[in-house]
Amino acid sequence: MTAEKNKMMHIACGEGDVGEYVFLPGAPERTIQIAKYFDSYEKIAQNREHTTYTGYLDGVKVSVTSTGMGGPSTAICMEELTKLGAHTFIRVGTCASTSKKVGIGDVVIPNGAVKMEGTSSHYIPMEYPAVPDYFLLKKLEEAAIKLGYKYNIGVTITKDSFFTQTEPETKPVGYELVNKWNAYEKSGATSTSMEDAPIFSIAPTLNSRGASVMLSATNYNKFANQDRTSLAEYETRAIEVAVEAMRQIIKADHSNK
Incomplete structure (x- = not known):
């Protein structure tokens, strides 16, 4: 399970390198953006799609580790972080809107995920729902309210392939994909990304x-955003909500000890 010098094979972290509370962005470049909100931080490791920074929030050790895109690398990341003592995970990422209820720049906090992917089936039965920890979800909502950001709580769709969403009609099984997407939207799903159901x-x-907090990178039925400067400004909203929520989660955990 580990590589040389007792480092985990994939995230390249060892005993004592990470905190019990971890932020999970998909993109490696987002790790430093999150770490800058810590009271202090240092870069611990960078291997494959996994970059890790560790620091402190209110005197408690916390970490941020990028998962890369999709379920398989996310699963590996969580497994190895757990082996090193982590027990609380908040995904911080972006998503696309699948509902008129969600617009570009909105904070999205999923209360469940459609398992349109394969990784979760290696852990739980298909009929078992993919839902976030309720306590974490509530703290994320409280943080969004405190910070004054427009937010949506709803079901998100986790997929394995980006282009089978944006160009389903071009695929050999396009008829099936289109029907599934229509069904999910009609059932009330408000967003889609690639990591929530596995988490x-x-x-x-x-x-x-x-749990997860995301920033909608699109408006409904718009799959591309050309204004990257504005999107980068919006992304800080999800980060700020995640950090504020984690502070309150840590506070609550330690007050109960």
Whole structure:
């Protein structure tokens, strides 16, 4: 399970390198953006798609580790972080809107995920729902309210392939994909991304907690955003909500000890 010098094979971190509370962005470049909100931080490791910074929030050790895109690398990341003592995970990322309820720049806090992917089936039965830890979800909502950001709580769709969403009609099974997307939207799903269902499914099997906060990078039925400067400004909203929520989660955890 580990590589040389007792480092984890994929995230390249070892004992004592990470905190019990971890932020999980998909993109490696987002790790430093999150770490800058810590009271102090240092870069711990960078291997493959996994970059890790560790620091402190209100005197408690916390970490941020990038998962890369999709379920398989997210699962590996969570497994190895858990082996090093982590037990609380908040995904911080972007998503696309699948509802008129969500517009570009909105904060999205999923209360469940459609398992349109394969990784979660390696952990839990298909009929078992992928839902975040309720306590973490509530703290994320409280943080969004405190910071004054427009937010949506709803079901998100986790997929394995980006282009089978944006160009389903070009695929051999396009007829099936189009019908599924229509069904999910008509059922009330408000967003889509690629990591939430695995996080929600895997965390409880590891005796851990997982939740997610995202920033909508699109308006409904718009799959491309050309104004990258504005999007970068919006992304800080999800980060700020995640950090504020984590502060309150840590405070609550430690007050109960």
